[in-house]
Amino acid sequence: MFSKILIANRGEIAVRVARTCRRLGIATVAVYSDADAEAMHVDLCDEAWRLGPPPVGESYLRGEAILEAARRTGAEAIHPGYGFLSENAAFARACAAAGVVFIGPTPEAIDAMGSKSESKRLMEQAGVPLVPGYHGTDQSLDALRAAADGIGYPVLVKASAGGGGKGMRVVRDPAALSDAVEGARREAANAFGDDRLLIEKYLDAPRHVEIQVFGDTQGNVVHLFERDCSIQRRHQKVLEEAPAPDLPADIRAAMGAAGVAAARAIGYVGAGTVEFLVQDGRFFFIEMNTRLQVEHPVTEMITGQDLVEWQLRVASGAPLPCAQTDLAVTGHAIEARVYAEDPANDFLPSIGHLHHLRTPPEGPHVRVDTGVRQGDRVSMHYDPMIAKLVVWDVDRPAALRRLRTALAAYQVVGVATNLAFLGGVAAHPAFAAGAVGTGFIDDHTADLFPEAESADDTVLALAALDALLHRQEQAAAAAARSGDPFSPWHGTDGWRLNDDNYQRMAFLEGEAARPVTVHYRSDGYRLDLPGGSVMARGEIAADGDLVCDIDGFRRRVTVVRSGLDRVILDRGRQHRLTLDDPAARAAERETGGTGLAAPMPGKILRVLVQVGDVVDTGTPLMVLEAMKMEHTIRAHARGTIAAVHYDVGDPVEDGAALLAFEPGDP
Template sequence: MFDKILIANRGEIACRVAATCKRLGIASVAVYSDADANAKHVAACDEAVHIGGSAAADSYLRIERIIEAARATGAQAIHPGYGFLSENEDFAHACEAAGIAFIGPPVDAIAAMGSKAAAKALMHAAAVPLVPGYHGDDQDPARLHREADAIGYPVLLKASAGGGGKGMRVVERSEDFPAALASCQREAASSFGNDRVLIEKYLTRPRHVEVQVFGDTHGNTVYLFDRDCSVQRRHQKVLEEAPAPGLHEDVRQAMGEAAVAAARAVNYVGAGTVEFIMTGEAFYFMEMNTRLQVEHPVTEMVTGLDLVEWQLRVAAGEPLPLKQEELRVQGHAIEARLYAENPARGFLPSTGTLKHLRLPEGVEFAIGAPVRVDSGVREGDAITPFYDPMIAKLIVHGADRAEALGRMLRALRACEVVGLHTNAAFLQRIVACAPFAIADLDTGLIERNHDALFAPQQTPRATLALACAALLAGER
């Protein structure tokens, strides 16, 4: 096992990795930008190194500065967290060249799954189910139009190098295809530097179900069961839960085995997530995320396992701690992402100081607690425009889904934030709405229930009182 690692990230994921390091007796090194000089993740680590300006391009995306920080502090490995450089081939290469272990998959696996078109070709060869579509090299607009016509409308145009909901267009009719293709290619080129697209049959009312996989350097690969991430807005996840509700056990097992086949097809090592799109009982490969997911806590809660610890052990050359037949699911877990954003204004990020912050009573980063809170900010901290405006992830566990739902509602109602807008009330309305309560889940749930979920709400008297108190304290 490593003696010291550097965490090349910030916010809650940096705090999350630091918590496991502390439990295992591993020294941790934080990196920070100008804006994060007094951030929570800096205090959570044993050492901290300044790496540049507030913008991510000037700090958390500077490969050479992060490598220098690791060398200067004697870190033996680097944990990339999620986002930033976590799926960057050049960064993994740089770690290897510097003789520093990259706590993630091999470079070849990142490269193989980094292109949607190449990944789908690999999955086809590995007999992993694919949505009917075109993933070919011929990108002539006329050829693409013919392929879309042959697949049948509606179709989904996707940037081959895309992610995060960018470079995607739904095309309902053949006559709309040329304009949609041009628009998709422009966005793909500006966002990813690559205008290549692929075409897939657009599935109506699909579910987004993903499988957590783990591989080691000893030839072992397992799946740690599934998560439902169907509740999304603009292709961004809002609520996640494990296990995915309502799946027949044979389908659940087949999906897990398909995920393992996908991982083995690229000789995968470490933590990864294979995302599937489902319609009815049929499931199709969507993509593989070659990193730890934001929503990994729900898997930890139902398995009782520390996935960051598994990452560290695998990166240090150890075999996986458990075999597939030893893995079990217990109960149900739900995660809600509490953001500083205004749902009433198109989820516009809200910046400012957290003048008052009270999160539900729970144990921070605790895998076995009924209520868990993963947060990278504290009262008095600023939510800046430079980074993702997450305040916290609220994770609850129950003996069954009904108990978990009740705990999540109570946790959300206990949130108190003064100083900026949040999505807390919006999250409450989703958890309480009938479709979510009965697990009638698909990626269009929010849009389909728009009027109910975005209904204007009166500000609670308690929140008004807190706001007044915060203002008075500021005047003093």
């Protein structure tokens, strides 16, 4: 076994490898870009080496810099994780030339599977079933058209060197083939530097099922069963589970055998995944990923094996830890990829700081693989995955219940996330019934992308109660610091001479004002809400949560506070409200606050002023779209616009100065 390895990756996979190495007593070296200098994987490793600026071409893709770090630190091996250099045959050869072990397959295996055309030729020779298609060298439009006519429409035009949905077009009509080929070529050349294409029969309702394979240097190959990865958006996986639900036993066994045959055909060493499409009782090879997959934890959960440890042992020359007959499936596991993205806006990535991050409690049934902590930043430079939430239980219905509960408990504030979307998939009756397929999201769009709900009376009551209790805490603290802690001026009970003790409050949800009238009572508050009145009382717990009783219903919710803003997190729902407090706005003006910074990451929808405009207090200046809502940036005083820093459509970061403002008359 190695004494020191370098982890040539970032994020949750780097964290995972570092923790496995620590358990095995192996020293680790992290590499990092300037954007990751304080990242979790850097802190976990024994040593760390700077690669360069944030862009991947100047950091994580610099193979020569990574090898220099290995040489300088004495690392015997390099673990490439997934992505970046993990399937780069040239880097694997450079590692061998430098005398450093590449923890992965041979360069020849990477080359063989890196070309979709070559891989299909090899799989056909090995007897692995293929989707009917054309993988020839003649790339002329006439040859591609003849192939498509022979296969029969609809067909799928794909980049030969592609992945992640790039360079891919579905063509249902022969008249559309020319444009599809031109677009796919252009996209493939830009993404992969290779514009070669292949054409396959397009399956209208397939499932995406893959086989985890593992080989060693002694020629042993096993499979660790299958995973269903059918829930996808834009050809990228969202939810994965193992074993695949409702897969006939004969198909399951045949796919496992085909996966092993595929690995043997190229002398495969290490962890790999053979991917298939399944439809109408048949399965077809589509590609092999010559690395560890993002979704490998579900395989670990049902087999009890540590695949990263297997990688390290096999790379050091040891045989596989298990024979095929030693491996068995226990229970069911599901993985949900938690992303910083906006599902309602075509899954657009969301950048910004993780102001609040709380994960579900971990244990035998729940696992969270992550590379970020509260306060970290989701950068525009890298994949916006926050974590992989993995659940396990004795069967699929029980695992699905675990998933729903864990998703409801997962809390993120600071960036938009897909948590509510994942919860919608997990709660959908069709998913519960195992009716999964690559078209699942498109088939159930209306259910999975509902209209955003306004804050109801319960949410308003929670926001009002939280504001009142925090006001009490602040008043108590001020009284304790004063010379007369018992002065009635410190009171927060709304006392009025010869009148009911009440106070009017208002919360802004976007531009909509939501009124609340508070009546002070000896045992709490009566809150008059748009839908009626409730009795409320509560306290702020030591961890900052709001523990409350509303009309006899006791509950504990999380409220993330930032100035006048409150994000209410309750049973998987999230609402942002702003206390409309004139006194606080006046205080902000007196202290020179500008109010011209972005309150959160987002995108500029409208610019309503230009340089030189004279505006009055409250004049709308910009409209920012963030967290599925529109936020209007207004002038805090009369003054002149000195500069406008962003245009319509520009992304902005949390706290970015949107405009420069000179208060006073010109």
